[in-house]
Amino acid sequence: MIEWFDSVILTWFVSLHQPALTAVMKVFTTLGEGGAVWVLIGILLLLKKETRKTGAVVLFSLLLCMITGNLILKNLVARPRPCWRNPEVEMLLAIPKDYSFPSGHTMSSFAAATGIFMWNKRLGLVAAAGALLIAVSRMYFYVHYPTDILAGLLLGIALGCLSAVVIGRLEECYVRRRERLKKI
Numbered sequence: 001m002i003e004w005f006d007s008v009i010l011t012w013f014v015s016l017h018q019p020a021l022t023a024v025m026k027v028f029t030t031l032g033e034g035g036a037v038w039v040l041i042g043i044l045l046l047l048k049k050e051t052r053k054t055g056a057v058v059l060f061s062l063l064l065c066m067i068t069g070n071l072i073l074k075n076l077v078a079r080p081r082p083c084w085r086n087p088e089v090e091m092l093l094a095i096p097k098d099y100s101f102p103s104g105h106t107m108s109s110f111a112a113a114t115g116i117f118m119w120n121k122r123l124g125l126v127a128a129a130g131a132l133l134i135a136v137s138r139m140y141f142y143v144h145y146p147t148d149i150l151a152g153l154l155l156g157i158a159l160g161c162l163s164a165v166v167i168g169r170l171e172e173c174y175v176r177r178r179e180r181l182k183k184i
Helices: 002-015 019-031 033-047 049-077 104-119 121-140 146-183
Strands: none
Touching (some): 002 121, 002 146, 019 121, 033 049, 033 104, 049 104, 049 146, 121 146
């Protein structure tokens, strides 16, 4: 059933291939490479005192995504990518060498968007829209199954929430310690 679902969705995405849409999708898939756009946003958020905590949440969530997704789950599950299983589909970008499950682009994008959303709902929705376009681009280019995308989305949101809790607790500890030192 899952294989059928994945196959139907991917076949539909392949049917959409056309030069103009491919150019747009390449922009979004490139933005998600290595979480680069999210790392940059996290660093920029660190620069201002008012957004420093959000920047820390974004960057910590990206670290958790790299460990959970790329270092553990991809190698543990070892799911071949759709383009490895069906080489008849014309590839519109370089074939990735790592495994498919979960989608790292999607996971890191939704983790970062979740951190941003917790700070600012409006900007978080913009980030989530960007995350969604990055995720869709991965199916468009036939390098991820829809279930890889769904898993990446759910894990990303969970890791973004976990990061917000951890950074929030660290901040509380820091504030309490600083207050104790003032009393001395």
